[in-house]
Amino acid sequence: MKKVFLVLSFLILLVSAQTVFAAFEDTYWGVRALGMGGAFTAVVNDANAPLYNIAGIANCVQKEVTLMGSRLFTGLDGVEISANYLGAVYPIADEWGAVSFAWSSLGTPALARYDTFNLGYARKINDITGIDDYYVNLSAGLNLKYLRQEINFDEEDKDLANSKGVITGDIGILATFENGLRLGFSSKYLTTPDIGYEEKDSVSNMNVLGIGYFSELLPYVNIPTFTADLDIIFIDDEAKFRIGVESYILDDKLGIRLGGREEAFNVGFGYEFTFLNDSILVIDYAFELPFEIEESYGSHFIALSFRFN
Amino acid sequence: MKKRIAGLLSLIVVFIVSVYLYAEPLKVLCAYASFGGSVIVPKITHTAIETVSSIDRILNAKISVDFGDYSDSTATARINYSVDGGSVEQEPPGEGVTIKNNEEFFIQLPDLLESSTDIDYQIVIDFRDEQGTIIKTVTFPSGTESQHAKLTDTVTKDVTASAGSVIEFGSGNQQYDSTKLEIPAGALSNDAQIIIKQLPIEDYISSTEQMAALYQVYSIPDNIEIQSAIKATFYYGLNPTSNNFVLKYKKQDSDDWNTNIPISKTDLQNKTVIANISALGYYGIFEKVKEEDTSYRPKKRVVVKGRDVFRFNGLQQGDSVKIYTTGGKKVREINSGDADGFKWDGKKDNGDYAASGIYVYQIKVKGKLISGTIAFVK
Structure with missing residues (x-):
């Protein structure tokens, strides 16, 4: 156990947070994660993992593809922002781990667009660390990322290229304990690449510590298939928090989620349809209500996921 | 004998000339015969325009034409008109607009001048054969008459x-x-x-x-x-x-x-x-109408740090502009400006520059909220 905390502490201290590049924050993608307010770093067991904590893909047991679309801040005339996400996980074998691909995009027509392409790999590392998996399951992974921004400059700024791309990477680690405790850590944009046009504009390193808990039946209140997560995001010498809970009912078919962060409140649900050969189709929806933005009907996110053997 | 031949030739010539001159009447006669004694001539349906608004000054005639026995012909329509007794103009120019049997259509004259007081018009429908030769013309009103309309309020x-x-x-x-x-x-x-x-x-x-x-x-x-x-x-x-x-x-x-x-x-x-x-x-x-809010919105939606600022024009004391990240977090509130309006230079409330990215702005002016997106780039 001490080794796990040592590794996590080292990784947190290793990096210094700066101003995060707003467009590459992960507050827009993964409908299940958004239903939990974006608190997902210690949950990560599906195709949303590549963006939240790459280590999580090592725990995926089925191949999975998820596709998400959204509309942000509906009800505001003149605001047309969409966030889209495509994630895919391919578990190879327990001893070989899993690989993933993910694409996320945030944009406003005729203004700007930000894309991230991720190629990930993760595996369980109990064998490497020598930690007995009877108490804790350890996994770690890394993501190779290509970030691209495309800006629709007007005539006065036409001397600037309209797009720019850089390569960087994430690392992630996940510890799931036998008693239900889950700890996740993800350090993103490790190389703080410069994506600036006029001046150096580094995509800042972003460190997220996730503390989670999973229970088949939450003691005392008997909530079935319960998951909770608290994410602490270290940015600019500040700490931001995200919190979320999830429970599956109706034979673990219907997932209900609640969550939030400083700026917004989230709810969501997802339903799983099982087909032949244990293939599963999942429909997820999440709604986010911003606290500060006025007269918005909120943001809507919907995803279709397919898991198969 | 010679007289007989000359008489016969004369008759032939007279016949040929008559056929040439009376081809159209003959055709009608034939049609008359083939339709069992009734000739269906083209008929224009149009309610005469007697007044034209001197405020709007638009004459737009609603017309339909029953082709009658000319249903196989090509027909075009035009209006000949004269404003205040001036020269006769035609709308549309040329042969006119091609029309279909019993199908409603409109011919609108060019907007009339404010000083116009009277207009005379005649609807003219020409039917043409396959060679494009006019074989029948009908008008409204018929003959050389024209319909008089007065511009009035x-x-x-x-x-x-x-x-x-x-x-x-x-x-x-x-x-x-x-x-x-x-x-x-x-x-x-x-x-x-x-x-x-x-x-x-x-x-x-x-x-x-x-x-x-x-x-x-x-x-x-x-x-x-x-x-x-x-x-x-x-x-x-x-x-x-x-x-x-x-x-x-x-x-x-x-x-x-x-x-x-x-x-x-x-x-x-x-x-x-x-x-x-x-x-x-x-x-x-x-x-x-939706309030014209474009004047308040920043015309330059992408600003590069140090090169320019976002300008929210026409705002006064009591109005405000709030800038939010796409995550919904407010980064700046602007409550005053100068003669050029309210400006956002990309700085947060704490004086640091905001990160590059898309931002949502909300302008509060005259109790109304105007929202939009801008991009700040470094």
Whole structure:
């Protein structure tokens, strides 16, 4: 156990947070994660993992593809922002781990667009660390990322290229304990690449510590298939928090989620349809209500996921 | 013998000339024969335009033509017209517009000048054979007559109180309905002349409503009372772009448009609003418009740090601009500016520069919220 905390502490201290590049924050993608307010770093067991904590893909047991679309801040005339996400996980074998691909995009027509392409790999590392998996399951992974921004400059700024791309990477680690405790850590944009046009504009390193808990039946209140997560995001010498809970009912078919962060409140649900050969189709929806933005009907996110053997 | 041959040749020549000269009548005769004794000649259906609004100054004729026995021919339509006794013009130019049998079509004359007072017009339909030769021409009115229309802003009608009446002010644009009053029997307290007068629209200061048309309804003598509701149809013209209208009333001597009359029907097809009115006075049709907010929005939506700033123009003390990240977090609130308006230079409330990315702005002006997106780039 001490080794796990040592590794996590080292990784947190290793990096210094700066101003995060707003467009590459992960507050827009993964409908299940958004239903939990974006608190997902210690949950990560599906195709949303590549963006939240790459280590999580090592725990995926089925191949999975998820596709998400959204509309942000509906009800505001003149605001047309969409966030889209495509994630895919391919578990190879327990001893070989899993690989993933993910694409996320945030944009406003005729203004700007930000894309991230991720190629990930993760595996369980109990064998490497020598930690007995009877108490804790350890996994770690890394993501190779290509970030691209495309800006629709007007005539006065036409001397600037309209797009720019850089390569960087994430690392992630996940510890799931036998008693239900889950700890996740993800350090993103490790190389703080410069994506600036006029001046150096580094995509800042972003460190997220996730503390989670999973229970088949939450003691005392008997909530079935319960998951909770608290994410602490270290940015600019500040700490931001995200919190979320999830429970599956109706034979673990219907997932209900609640969550939030400083700026917004989230709810969501997802339903799983099982087909032949244990293939599963999942429909997820999440709604986010911003606290500060006025007269918005909120943001809507919907995803279709397919898991198969 | 020679005389006989000469006579025969003469007859042949006469016959050929006659055939050439009377080909058309012969054709009709043949048609007459083949249709068992009745010739169906082309017929123009058009309601004569007698008045054209001197405010709108548009003559748009609604026409349809029954081709009769010329259904196999090609037909074109045009209007020959003369304004204030001037030269005869043609619309559309050339051969005219190709028309179809019994199909309704419109010919609109170019907008008439403000000084115009009278217009004479004639609808001309030409039927052509396969070679393009005109084989038949029909007109409305027939022959060399022309239809006279007067440009006016007024229609007057004597109404007997016990009988009621319908008063119609034709705008001259037959594509849409006319302004009219359907006065039921007993609606007027006495016999009177009822007048509908169209007026130029007023400069009406409102951020949400814009006057589309204005009518005055009055009587001679002027002491007539309305004892039961009159169904009024008001044509609101071509300018409005919204689907949402308000009908307002004001008295003869009032300046305030503060009485709203319930609209029973807005007929977008005919560009009219219909309401029951119970008073003589002024009736204004107002288009509900979205406040023109583009003047407040920053024209430059992408700003590179140090090169420029976002400018929110036309704002005054008491207005505000808030800037949010796409995550919904407020980064800056601006409550004042200079002569150029309110500006955002990309800095957060704490003085540090915000990160590059898309931001949502919300302008609060005159109690209204205007939202949009901008991109700040370093």
